[in-house]
Amino acid sequence: MNESVSRKRGGAGGLQNRAALALVALLTATSSGMAGDVYLSAPGNDKANPYVYHNTFPAGVGDFVSSAEVGGDVFAPGLKAGDTFPLDIKIQDQNDQGHALSSFTEKGPLVLVLALVTAPRVMQQVAAFQNFIKSSGSDAQVVVVNVGQFGAALQPKSPAADSGRTVRVAAQEYGITLPLYWVHNDIYSANGFTNRLRARDLPTVYVIGKDGKIQHVYGSVHTKWASGDLASK
């Protein structure tokens, strides 16, 4: 049974399936809902037919990340000091303009704060961190990134138009004046931002050197900041 309904992508089978899909689409377009039922369930017929629809998509569409791709554990250890931070990732400003993380480290060490505008306690902790930055007179280059998964209609590859505005409203609500960006974080994918970092805890603060190496990582339990915490080596 499982073999008969597995997804067949491409090849002669794919052509046959596409032809069948076209036929079904033609018939259902001019008929009542009953024909749709036959297409959907194919009762008593070829058990592969209900999957004609699925088989028209190329491999990879709709995949979820696997356990092995995130270290076999929802809470697997994340990137640590000494690891290279993935600077190829692009973050978006509140006008939805993209900026590669490397464009920040090119200017000098970067303090990157992962936040979530829909988690009140996380944002309160970010606000407390902001107070520390201001009161300590730190001249560190600090960027806060909202890692919520924005996407239109549950399709992570289609960011919603309101993401920049949502982050701007949240910044005002929580009094965040540090630069607050957002990232298109596809948590369904192994290549999603926080899956690459294996970050589940918020806020998490990374101090990243100009060479892209992580110098310090601080999780949510780090609430008492000292001036040396953000020092770059």
Added chain:
Amino acid sequence: MSRLSLSRRNILKAVAGSGVSCGFGTMVNLSGLSPAEAATLAVPNFKGGEFLDKFKGNVLCLPGKFSGNVNVMDMAKCETLAWFPFGLLNIDMPIPHHLASMPSEDATKGFDFYVTMQPPESPYVNEMSPEWRNRGTFGMWKMRFDGSGPQNRISMVNDIADTTGLALGVHTSIGVGPNANKYVSFADGQKDIIMVTTVDDNPKFVAAMKFDYDPVNKQLIISRLFPGPSGKFDLLNRKGCKTTHEAMLGEELMPADPTAVFVDAFTWHPEMPLGTVLLRRLGATPVIDTKTWTPLTVMGMGTGAPDHYKLVRQQGYTWVYSIPSVPTPLHEAGFVTNGLHYVSCNNVLENSNTVIESGDSDPLKWRKKAIIQGYGKTHLPLHMGNLPNSKYVYFTVWARPPLRGYIAKVSTDTWQILQKIDIGPDPHTCEPTIDGKYMTAVYSGNQGGQSGIVVLDVESDEIVMRYPDPGGHHDHSLVPKDWEGMKASRSTNV
């Protein structure tokens, strides 16, 4: 060649058949008939309405989610018996989320049900406008459908959040077996709290528990909660939220408040005074003694997770369990009708079901028995549905658009998937008819597309009926006839 020809023949046959019967439906003059006869004959496609007679006595209760109402539908009449817009309760942007129905000898005449609600930010976080952040509310209500008089009505019996001071917005589940006609549970994954009250019209608080994760020590902390001196909690609306939107389907990997575990539901054992709490983010299930309201164990569901996590310490009303690793999150879970097995829906990382033997009165003796595989990388088991005879269990199986989900029919003998039935995009819950011959399921078109209710023949696997419905339902219940029938309903599983 033969595959295509056979399908084509059936398609042409169905097109022809439906065309004829549609024509019949439009030709009937209803003006001279009594209201009852008109209600039967006005059903298109099925001559004389006879086809629907098999569903007599089956009534669906449907939360409208974004449409802001709840409605009651008679499957035999193909008619909405009553509907209730929650705007009547002065809620701005109401989102009726989940529900559960009490049994009724004749549901067309009346029955009680429970509804929960979330703010719009929760189910629509992806599309929400930031200006909606303060609209809507959390809440739970006891509702009553009355179809006994000349004008059907749904009315609100009790605002349970207002009564208790605690507002929760996800699954509600009614006690069965030794807990029948006593208790109803409510759960919420943004506050990570469950609460149990009595089922009378003026519900009394029974118990509440909070669940927190300690990411440093990798421990689960379970705490009993008690009302304040006023006799009420101070946790209405958004107060107490760790995260202001519920993790969406498959979103258990979302970084969040570090203590978040994403509580989903409290479900009831059909034969013993036990209940289970579903912790999505931890892929774990505490088992609760419903006589003392204390946790007896916490079970791990993923591959390689221990059957029982270790209790580290207990002090007063706080229990701490070690959760050293989480192989996979889960979403829904529940008991099979006969109570002999408990099945979890393991999400995202494993896309499987874990089957646990749950017939022993000591939950510490419960053990993993089987893993149901076969959903692949693109589909995850979501909601569970039971049959009165426990012969099969059903799972709606969800996929991200543009892929569609389907329903999986699973043998409780071999624990193999016997059939996959594509019912439409974005399938959610499944509930059996009273006689157990059919399985109903809702699909919601990814919050805006095709939506409806399908009815499957349990033995032939055919879709025998499709009710159009614009609600985009996230949940539904089929009103059981009695407390025994409740065991196959959303009391034992979600």
